[in-house]
Amino acid sequence: MxxxxxxxxxxxxxxxxxxxxxxxxxxxxxxxxxxxxxxxxxxxxxxxxxxxxxxxxxxxxxxxxxxxxxxxxxxxxxxxxxxxxxxxxxxxxxxxxxxxxxxxxxxxxxxxxxxxxxxxxxxxxxxxxxxxxxxxxxxxxxxxxxxxxxxxxxxxxxxxxxxxxxxxxxxxxxxxxxxxxxxxxxxxxxxxxxxxxxxxxxxxxxxxxxxxxxxxxxxxxxxxxxxxxxxxxxxxxxxxxxxxxxxxIVGLVRPEAKRMIETLLSEEGYILQSKELLDQLLDLTDGQPYCIREVLDAACRRAGRRRVVKPEDIKWGIQDSFFGEHGRLRIHFEEYFQDCVETYPPGREVLISISQKNRTAEEIAEDLRIPISGINHHLERLERFYIIRNVNINRYIYADKVLEFWVCGAKSPCKRVAGPYLVGTEVERQLASFLLEHGIDLVYQSFQSRGAFDLLMEFDHTSIAIQVKKVKRFYYHFKRASYNRMVDYVEKFGRRWGVVCLYNDEEFRFYKLQNLNQTKHGYSITKKTPYTKNPLALL
Ligand SMILES: Nc1ncnc2c1ncn2[C@@H]1O[C@H](COP(=O)(O)OP(=O)(O)OP(=O)(O)O)[C@@H](O)[C@H]1O
Ligand SMILES: [Mg+2]
Known part of the structure; x- marks a missing residue:
């Protein structure tokens, strides 16, 4: 198989x-x-x-x-x-x-x-x-x-x-x-x-x-x-x-989706490093068998001969399959979204706006600068076409959660993308929630953040790329090539800053790339390197 x-x-x-x-x-x-x-x-x-x-x-x-x-x-x-x-x-x-x-x-x-x-x-x-x-x-x-x-x-x-x-x-x-x-x-x-x-x-x-x-x-x-x-x-x-x-016909029930993942992996000779990864996959794919297969396939490719699928393999697997240039899920959802838009063309921008989180009609109207009556009309139509559902008085979500995830990552302007609790390594998720608590719009693992960094922090049209590391002490060393790769990335994609964030289980410290100390073999963060604990101070 x-x-x-x-x-x-x-x-x-x-x-x-x-x-x-x-x-x-x-x-x-x-x-x-x-x-x-x-x-x-x-x-x-x-x-x-x-x-x-x-x-x-x-x-x-x-x-x-x-x-x-x-x-x-x-x-x-x-x-x-x-x-x-x-x-x-x-x-x-x-x-x-x-x-x-x-x-x-x-x-x-x-x-x-x-x-x-x-x-x-x-x-x-x-x-x-x-x-x-x-x-x-x-x-x-x-x-x-x-x-x-x-x-x-x-x-x-x-x-x-x-x-x-x-x-x-x-x-x-x-x-x-x-x-x-x-x-x-x-x-x-x-x-x-x-x-x-x-x-x-x-x-x-x-x-x-x-x-x-x-x-x-x-x-x-x-x-x-x-x-x-x-x-x-x-x-x-x-x-x-x-x-x-x-x-x-809906997605597989959770225990069966789980059995499917375990069976497929064992047949191919892979194992997941932790049980949380399984839950992440189940949450993200909502039991949709095709999505499960594609993400697993991409993650196992990343794991390669190592045979143990680690959190970063899943993260990149999601990235590759959903948003990568040749990602099969990208192609699949591109067509699927096109189908929805074809069913009701004027709803396109409304759909993109809804994907950013489950929103009210007022929030969508504000976002798109369209009178509320117009938005209500679109919402009604989209609901009648089974593309969205009204949940909890006046709040809208997609009928298909996985499509929503993709639209958010691929079509929305720089706003919060994948839920920070959903994918990524543990430290990335911790940082993502920390930033969200500070009111920052976060682009997370969408195509915009691909490259040398883990996260992209967005606020008021300013974007900052962040590489996050878990540490015991606030010390870190980068080889010259890795450092240069980050610098190139910041320039190429027009980010305001490239930032390294160290986390020791208690606090996050943010260091701008240009403040790192040059050493014989690369660049280091030491006790003396300037930093801030407030992410808003980077803006
Ligand atoms: N129950 C399942 N168990 C394992 N894999 C499945 C299952 N259902 C679907 N798949 C996977 O999803 C893919 C698509 O399945 P299928 O073609 O049956 O779906 P469909 O709903 O007919 O799709 P389409 O909308 O393109 O016609 C299959 O190639 C297979 O990889
Ligand atoms: Mg079919």
Missing amino acids: SLSIAGPVFGDALFDREEEVEDICKCVETVKTPQKRCFYTLQGVRKIGKTSIIHEVKRRYAAHPDICVVIIDCYDRCDDADLFHIYWATSVMNEFLTKKGYAKQTGTFSDPKKEPKFSETFPEIAGKIRSLGIEALESGLLAVEWLLQLPEGKRRPYGGVTGLAEDLADEGDVYFQMIFDEFQETALLREQEKVRNAIGDIFRFWRSQWVNIHRRVNYIVTGSRLAQLRYILENPRQAFFGHFSLIG
Whole structure:
């Protein structure tokens, strides 16, 4: 097993989803009871594990004699209705051929979106399938052939594709569980003229097929763009209103997330230096499996052959994965934030402002210099789109805590970033809370503080980079190269000062870099080096 995996996981690699998987399996079983319909919608934020869950369900039915599970991935496939329906029809046929054991003799169709030679290889497989003499397969093949050849402007046989699973199930005495992953994307089909000409409103058409002509086929739809999906399924004016029951997918429960971390680490041959690190990771990632994997992966890279993951490895792991130039979580959250903003573009600045801490509408209005009525309107919309939640009378937080953490670190201007109690070495966290108590806005481990220092202290547009050390006595020596690196950093990023802070468990002392004493091998802090105990005096 590897720490960082981008695609769906199943079997032993899938943690804490037994309940969800069992619920869905129960729903699949009802497919054999005529008249009993069991439509489910799986909803959860991005990368929470929806696709993994449905692949696990499919895996469990692989050896089942008469239940065919077909997963239709709607993501990035709905801009062309013809291609989408070809993919749908061939997926249904492939599953049927495999289940019935015909696939060994006929072969199966490749993915029409990914295989450029699809139309060239199609006739050969179609020929072999025809020799089976199954009527429903014949009509499926015909529908695909037409879709491959029909000139623009001609009416499309989409209805033949929609009803294919039902016909095949009847004729072949099997059952179908159809699963549409990222179903909200199909809304794109609705606008296409060729779809309208062929079947009118596609959702109304599907509803009449799925609900009224239901005999041996059951439907599940999933999605991460919650606002769009819920609009399709829950708006009383929309065709699917009231037809689907919700299964909400959230992060792993804490003990399971813990088990996941421990299992992954031990499989890779790493251990965490202390139990607190585990808690930090759990707090930060909120049980989101993808984030856990990515931070662990980055932290273990930092630990390297040492094999013991130390606090600074976790700190840099968070930094690398969330904020680093090539950090996969950075890329993931960049897209995720973009999705939220796309859902409600005017809310962008409001979202950034909320991320700085759970705020009231008044504070946001003040921050953005927008009248409170305008802010209230934005907040209402963002809440309706499931991006933020109102907690505790007029205070707002993100629905997804990890997204909030990232937005704060990556998008906010120089304000307090990661909670000082959350990440970092112990002494860094102590210093961070000490500075906060002094009313300083603190940038902590966001991209701004990357480099030779541990923390960046911000106050009224002045930024000071701080390197903090725990000491027994107030003495410290830097090698020349380390000292020069700090000096270069201060200049390069336009910090007002570079500061070294020593802490002896009782007090913090702050020394400006230029006050350090030059020695033969570098620079030292001694009893005589000037310092201040008041961080505000540095400003
Ligand atoms: N229960 C889990 N146990 C272990 N890892 C998981 C689990 N769920 C998700 N993951 C990790 O998260 C990644 C994303 O999972 P998956 O693709 O199933 O999520 P998704 O919700 O479908 O994401 P998207 O929004 O991108 O469609 C997986 O590659 C895997 O690394
Ligand atoms: Mg998915």
